[in-house]
Structure formats: C-alpha cells, structure tokens
Amino acid sequence: MLQRVVRSTIIDAPIERVWAVLRDFNSHDQWHAVVDESRIEAGEKSDQVGCVRNFTLKDGHHIREQLLTLDDRLHRSTYCIVEATVPLERYVATVTLKPVTDGNRTFWHWESTFATPPGQERELRQMVAEGVYEAGFENLRRHLAAGGDLRAPGSSTAAPLPRALPVSMRRVRVARYGGADALVLEDAECPPPGAGEVRVRQRAVGVNFIDIYLRRGWIPPMLPEGGTPGMEAAGTVLDVGDGVRDVMPGDRVAYLGPAPGAYCGVRNVPADWLVRLPPAVDDEVAAALLLKGLTADYLLHDLGQIDRRGPGTRLLVHAAAGGVGLLVCAWARRLGATVIGTVSSEDKARQARAHGCEHVIVTRDYRFADAVQQLGGADVLIDGLGDAARDENLAALARRGHWISLGQASGPMGAVDPNALVAKSITFSRPVVFDYVATRAELQRRAARLWAALADGTIRRPPIERHSLENVQEVHRRLEGRVTSGALVLLV
Amino acid sequence: MIRVYTSSVIDAAADTVWSRIRDFNALPLWHPGIADSRIENNEPSDRVGCIRHFHTRDGGMIRERLLALSDYEYSQTYEILESPMGVANYVATLKLTPITDGNRCFAEWSAEFDCAEGRERELTELIGNGVFQGGLDGLKRHFGRR
Numbered sequence: 001m002l003q004r005v006v007r008s009t010i011i012d013a014p015i016e017r018v019w020a021v022l023r024d025f026n027s028h029d030q031w032h033a034v035v036d037e038s039r040i041e042a043g044e045k046s047d048q049v050g051c052v053r054n055f056t057l058k059d060g061h062h063i064r065e066q067l068l069t070l071d072d073r074l075h076r077s078t079y080c081i082v083e084a085t086v087p088l089e090r091y092v093a094t095v096t097l098k099p100v101t102d103g104n105r106t107f108w109h110w111e112s113t114f115a116t117p118p119g120q121e122r123e124l125r126q127m128v129a130e131g132v133y134e135a136g137f138e139n140l141r142r143h144l145a146a147g148g149d150l151r152a153p154g155s156s157t158a159a160p161l162p163r164a165l166p167v168s169m170r171r172v173r174v175a176r177y178g179g180a181d182a183l184v185l186e187d188a189e190c191p192p193p194g195a196g197e198v199r200v201r202q203r204a205v206g207v208n209f210i211d212i213y214l215r216r217g218w219i220p221p222m223l224p225e226g227g228t229p230g231m232e233a234a235g236t237v238l239d240v241g242d243g244v245r246d247v248m249p250g251d252r253v254a255y256l257g258p259a260p261g262a263y264c265g266v267r268n269v270p271a272d273w274l275v276r277l278p279p280a281v282d283d284e285v286a287a288a289l290l291l292k293g294l295t296a297d298y299l300l301h302d303l304g305q306i307d308r309r310g311p312g313t314r315l316l317v318h319a320a321a322g323g324v325g326l327l328v329c330a331w332a333r334r335l336g337a338t339v340i341g342t343v344s345s346e347d348k349a350r351q352a353r354a355h356g357c358e359h360v361i362v363t364r365d366y367r368f369a370d371a372v373q374q375l376g377g378a379d380v381l382i383d384g385l386g387d388a389a390r391d392e393n394l395a396a397l398a399r400r401g402h403w404i405s406l407g408q409a410s411g412p413m414g415a416v417d418p419n420a421l422v423a424k425s426i427t428f429s430r431p432v433v434f435d436y437v438a439t440r441a442e443l444q445r446r447a448a449r450l451w452a453a454l455a456d457g458t459i460r461r462p463p464i465e466r467h468s469l470e471n472v473q474e475v476h477r478r479l480e481g482r483v484t485s486g487a488l489v490l491l492v
Numbered sequence: 493m494i495r496v497y498t499s500s501v502i503d504a505a506a507d508t509v510w511s512r513i514r515d516f517n518a519l520p521l522w523h524p525g526i527a528d529s530r531i532e533n534n535e536p537s538d539r540v541g542c543i544r545h546f547h548t549r550d551g552g553m554i555r556e557r558l559l560a561l562s563d564y565e566y567s568q569t570y571e572i573l574e575s576p577m578g579v580a581n582y583v584a585t586l587k588l589t590p591i592t593d594g595n596r597c598f599a600e601w602s603a604e605f606d607c608a609e610g611r612e613r614e615l616t617e618l619i620g621n622g623v624f625q626g627g628l629d630g631l632k633r634h635f636g637r638r
Contacts, residue, residue: 009593010501098600102500102625107598109589137593280621448636452629455621456524 002090003125006111007133013144013248015099018106019075021140021149022095025053025067031143032136034058052082061085068092081114088124089115102278104252108137145245164192164239167199169265170492171228172472177217180476185469190266193241197268200253202235204287205262207475207488208323209384209407214260215476218412223260230262234277234286235492244271252277254286256294258434263472265492272440275447280455288323288464288487291433293450294443295406296327296459298436300335303404303429304380311336316368316378316396318385319409320357321348323462323487328382329357330459340375342368344482351485355460366410369395377401387411394420403428409482462486493581494612497602498624504635506590506597510566513586513631516544516558522634523627525549543573552576559583566597572605579605579615599628 011018021027026046029038037056041064044051049070055063062085069078075097081088093112100107110133116124143149166189175184193199208231214223223229234254237247247253255273277286300306306313315332319325320341329339333356341357343349349360359375361368366389372378377398383389386408397403403426405413416428437443453459463486467475471490478484502509512522517537519526529546531537532555537544543557552575560569567587572579584603591598601624607615 007592008589008598010591010596010598098598099497099499100501100598101498101620102628105501107499107501107589107591134593280625452633455629456626 001121002113002115003121004111004113005125005129005133006109007129007137008107008109009134009137010100011106011108011137011141011144012246013106014104014250015075015097015106017144017149017250018108018140019072019097021143022097022108023047023070023072023075023077025051025070025077025079028053028055031148032132032139034131034135069094086124086127087117087120088128102280103276104279110136144248147249150249164199166191167201167238167266170469171264172230172469173226173228174215174223175226177215177220177225180215180473180480182215183472183476185472188264190264190268193239193244193268195242196244196271197241198244198247198253198271198274199238199240199266199268200233200235200255200274201238201266202233202262202264202492203283204234205230205264205469205490205492206232206234206256206287206289206291207479207490208232208291209409209479211260211263212476212480213408222258228261228263230260230264230490231258232256232287232291233262233267234283234290238266240271241268246271247274247276252283254283254290256291256433256437258432263469263490265469273443275443278451278455281451284464284466284489284491285454285461287489288462289327289450289454290447292323292462292487293327293453293459294437294446295324295433296331297446297449297453298431298433299324299328299382299404299406300331302436303431304332304382304402306332306335306337306380309337309379313337313379314372314376314398315339316372316381317341317357318383318389319343319407320352320360321355321485322384324382324384324406326351326355326462326486327459329355331453332356333358334458337380338375340372340378348485351463366392368392372396380404382406384408385410386413390414390416394426397424397426399424401426405430464489466491493604493606494616495602495604496616496620496624497600498620498628499598499600500625500628500632501591501596502588502599502628502631502635503596505595506566506588509597509599509631509635510563510588512634513588514538514561514563514566514568516542516561516568516570519544519546522630524630525623525626544570560585577615577618578611579607579619581606599631601628 026040028035036058040046041052052066064083065079066082067079078094081091091114096109098107171188175182211229214229237251253274257273315337317328321343332339339357340359341352342361344364349362352360361371369392378396381403383405384407388410465488515537517531519529527547527549532543535542545555555574556570558570569585572582582605586601589598
C-alpha cells in the first residue's frame with residue numbers, strides 16, 4: 001500500500017524569499033542539516049526540469065532525485081527518487097508555497113507518497129515526516145533568520161555575516177529648547193543594531209503633541225537639549241542585532257516607544273517596540289495611526305471603560321478633530337457612547353461630525369461647560385487642553401465623572417486640588433500610552449485590535465497631512481497653531 | 493478576468509473552523525460585514541445549487557449560489573447571481589488547509605470576476621480587503637486567544 005506523508009508550517013518570511021531558496025534544487029546542503037553534500041549531475045542547471053541531484057546524507061546514505069516539475073507561478077516543485085540506499089520506493093514528493101497575505105508570511109506544504117518494504121511503513125513514514133520535513137522546516141527557519149540566503153553563493157555557511165556598517169541618514173535635533181525654529185536638520189550616521197535591536201529604514205514618522213512639549217523643554221529628563229524628538233515611525237527592517245528572532249530584514253514594521261528619536265531616516269530600536277504591518281496598512285497610515293490609535297484604544301477600553309458603562313455614556317472629547325480626537329469619536333460611537341466634542345473652528349466641526357461626533361461645540365476660548373451640562377454632563381472626559389480649561393472641565397463633568405488628562409495644549413497643568421473633585425465624586429487620571437504597551441504581548445494585542453478596527457470600518461483612516469523632513473519647523477507651527485486636523489506625518 | 497487572493501492563519505484546527513463556515517447560510521454568525529442571511533426555497537444550506545440571499549451591514553442585497561462543497565478538501569465555491577457591486581462572472585472559493593505543526597489552519601479566500609474598465613482597483617480593494625480580509629479577521633478574532 002502506498003504511504004502518504006503530509007507536513008506543513010508557516011515561515012515568518014515573504015514567499016519570494018522562501019521560494020528563492022526552495023526552487024534551487026541544489027540548495028539543500030546549505031540549509032538542511034541531514035544533507036552533507038549536494039550536486040547536480042551532468043553539469044545541468046539546478047532549475048532544469050529533469051535534472052538529477054545527488055545527495056550524500058550526514059548518516060552516509062546516498063540519494064539521487066530527479067526534478068519533475070518546477071512552477072514559479074504556483075511556487076511548486078515536484079521530484080522523485082530515482083535511486084537510493086534507503087528503502088523508499090516510488091517516492092514522489094511535492095513542495096508547495098502559498099503567501100499568507102495578511103502578515104507577509106509563507107505557508108509551506110510538503111507531501112509525498114511512497115512504498116516501503118513490508119513492516120517498515122511506520123518507521124519510514126516517521127523518518128520522512130520528522131527527519132526530513134519537520135527538521136527541514138526548522139533548518140530553513142534558522143537559515144533565513146541568520147541571513148544564510150543573503151550570502152554570496154559559494155561562501156561558506158559557517159562564515160559569520162559581514163560586519164554591518166553604519167548607514168548615513170538625516171535627522172532633526174532640538175538645538176535649544178523653545179520655538180519651532182530651534183529644530184535643525186543635519187546629516188548623521190546610524191550605527192549597526194546592538195543586541196536585541198532592530199535597524200529600521202524609516203519612511204513615515206508620526207508627529208504628536210508630545211513632540212512639541214519635548215521641544216519646548218517641558219520634559220527635560222525625556223529629551224535633553226540637542227536630542228532628536230519623535231515617538232513613532234513606520235518603515236522596513238534593514239538588519240537585526242543578536243538575539244532578535246521575531247523580525248527579519250525586509251519586514252514592514254512600525255513602532256512606538258517611550259524614548260524619543262524618531263525624526264530621522266534610519267534608527268535602531270528595541271525589537272520589543274515593533275509591530276509588523278498588515279499589507280493593507282501602508283507606512284503613512286501606520287505612522288499616522290499607531291500611537292494615536294493605541295491611545296484611543298486604552299482611553300476607551302481601559303480608562304473610559306466605554307464598553308462596560310453601557311450605551312448612552314456621555315463622552316466629552318476636546319480637540320475632537322485632532323489626530324486622537326477623530327479616532328476616539330468614531331470608536332466611542334461604535335461602542336455606543338454619545339460623543340460630545342469641542343473644536344476651534346466650523347471646518348473642524350464638520351470633520352468631527354463626519355467621524356461620529358454627535359454634539360459638536362465650537363469654541364476658541366474654552367467655554368463649553370454649560371452646553372455639556374445641558375446634555376447631562378460628561379461621564380468621561382478626554383482632556384487635551386490642560387490648564388486654561390481646568391474650571392470648565394470640572395463644571396462640565398457629571399456626578400462620578402472620570403477626567404482623563406491627556407495633554408496640556410493650553411499650558412502646563414498646575415496641581416489639581418483633591419477638594420475640587422469631592423463635590424461630584426470625580427476621579428482623575430493622567431496616563432501615558434507607553435505604560436499601556438509596556439509588554440510585547442500587550443503591544444501586539446492592542447495593535448491587532450487597532451488594525452482590526454481599521455479593517456472593519458470601526459475607525460476610518462484619518463485625514464493625513466504629509467510633509468517632508470525638511471519642513472519640520474512648519475509642521476510644528478501648524479500643529480501648535482491649531483490649524484491642522486487629523487494626523488501629521490513626516491516623510492523621510 | 494480579475495483575480496483576488498487573500499490568505500491568513502487561524503489559530504484553530506481546520507475541522508473546528510470548517511464546522512463554523514461550511515454552513516452556506518452562516519455568514520452573519522462569523523462575518524462582521526453581514527447582517528442577515530436565508531436560503532431560498534427552504535433548501536438545506538449544504539445542498540450544492542442552493543442560493544443564499546443576504547444583506548450586508550450597509551444594506552446591500554446579495555444572492556449567491558453554492559457551486560461546490562467539499563468536506564474532504566474543506567472548500568466551498570460559489571458564484572454571485574445578484575449584487576450591487578457591479579461584477580460579472582464572479583466565482584469565489586473559500587478553502588482551509590490544516591497546518592500540521594500546531595493547532596491551526598491556513599485559510600484562503602479567492603475570487604475571479606469581470607468588471608467595467610477602471611473599476612478593477614476599487615473592486616479588488618473592496619473584495620480583497622473588505623469582504624475577504626474582513627471575514628478572515630472575524631474568524632481570527634473568534635478563534636484567537638480564547
């Protein structure tokens with residue numbers, strides 16, 4: 001009776017990269033541990049259908065196999081044994097690769113049929129399944145992770161990778177704390193990634209209000225004078241340092257992290273900061289959305305608990321047409337909240353409404369409490385205004401309302417007197433996004449929820465204003481001047 | 493002929509995922525974009541040739557006929573009879589393949605169709621990212637970390 005063995009796995013690399021190795025009928029001695037030597041007989045090319053490869057295995061066996069099918073369109077290779085010192089008869093095997101389109105990975109299917117001498121069926125099935133196929137999966141994974149497929153042909157597999165070199169790039173520095181004119185562009189080099197680090201060729205950098213606080217010198221421990229601002233970016237992995245196994249060169253990624261430095265062309269970041277990008281999310285959208293979207297996620301799900309408070313919860317959002325504001329409006333609406341937003345112009349009011357903000361208050365002087373109280377008061381307040389709006393915020397909150405102080409666009413917020421909260425049993429929190437993505441697992445979970453919300457239409461991609469890195473001063477002026485809506489992105 | 497191909501990895505055995513999706517009338521149970529569904533003429537929902545009649549959440553009405561169903565290959569092929577999308581000769585296949593290392597499976601959803609010139613990109617995006625990826629994401633969420 002014919003025996004059949006099927007094994008399959010997922011390889012964390014794009015199909016083109018995996019296929020480049022597997023389509024080479026003569027490559028196995030470079031990556032499969034059971035194969036000691038491989039050569040193609042009669043001087044033929046290894047992609048010549050009909051060619052015969054001659055294997056010497058590590059255990060001393062010899063196998064001659066003939067290539068029967070090579071299909072670059074279906075990523076398929078079929079071959080048979082023509083002669084072997086192992087008792088596999090009528091052995092025909094097929095390797096098929098398919099792309100995993102969400103995540104840019106590869107599905108690898110390896111199957112064969114063969115006959116064996118009586119009584120050896122089980123033993124030989126196991127040898128093929130585990131010794132050849134499963135071991136092969138693991139060996140190829142290791143080969144790719146070590147960049148073995150990127151080495152020049154003929155170079156020894158034992159040789160270490162050439163030492164990575166510094167890469168030249170441009171970056172922005174805060175020459176001195178203060179206004180936007182203190183941002184200067186300069187040429188610099190990015191060194192090779194250290195252990196646990198990934199070097200990212202950045203294409204889009206997200207601009208956030210915190211970048212402005214850092215430039216003004218409001219948080220010196222986070223950004224000393226002369227430092228480079230920027231908390232998030234998206235791009236492609238250039239190379240990885242020792243111990244990094246989750247991403248490989250060529251992977252599309254985005255990151256956010258608690259240490260600034262993103263306003264540049266190439267940057268080393270800890271591998272734990274990275275999320276892989278789904279194909280549907282391009283670099284600009286990722287840079288526009290990652291930090292702001294994850295902020296909306298924890299504000300609504302963790303702090304605001306909108307999903308648990310039940311439908312009709314009144315949520316007050318300041319800067320409702322801003323990068324975070326628009327996302328919060330749409331997402332909160334989907335969770336059943338009644339969204340009340342403040343904006344500074346009629347134009348922004350239209351945008352906020354289009355993203356699900358039910359009641360829009362247009363005000364340039366932080367007057368909104370009466371209007372909010374007429375709607376019943378705010379159960380949850382997301383406040384990016386800060387000091388100038390402090391009394392109005394207290395007045396706008398409902399009994400047992402929760403005040404989330406997210407930013408301070410109007411000026412650094414002074415101390416909040418606990419006695420001011422007691423009148424309505426108000427609670428107050430002062431969060432920062434990085435504490436909500438502090439572990440790799442939590443970051444991945446939230447990012448998956450964000451991409452899913454984008455894919456199913458819960459949130460829409462915000463309007464994106466694109467600027468070049470040279471234009472960084474103007475970008476800061478526009479964000480400070482409250483003339484932008486949606487997200488600002490620097491293209492590198 | 494336009495071809496759309498979307499694939500994903502779902503963290504559950506092919507048998508488990510198949511039992512959720514083989515019912516041609518079950519779309520509203522697992523696809524976040526589908527509001528309701530019924531099978532016309534009271535036919536069983538696994539009879540090849542039956543027609544499902546359903547609405548998307550944005551109100552569009554679609555009728556599709558089951559052309560092939562394989563419990564052996566975990567696959568389902570169907571054609572669109574009527575839809576607001578403006579596609580012709582639309583045939584799609586949803587198929588699962590077990591992944592032998594780990595309790596998971598490989599899901600593929602593909603379609604071929606014709607459309608008016610100039611609408612290829614828009615429809616590829618709508619069908620690939622909206623309909624197919626949206627559905628696969630629904631399955632991933634359902635079978636993800638439970």
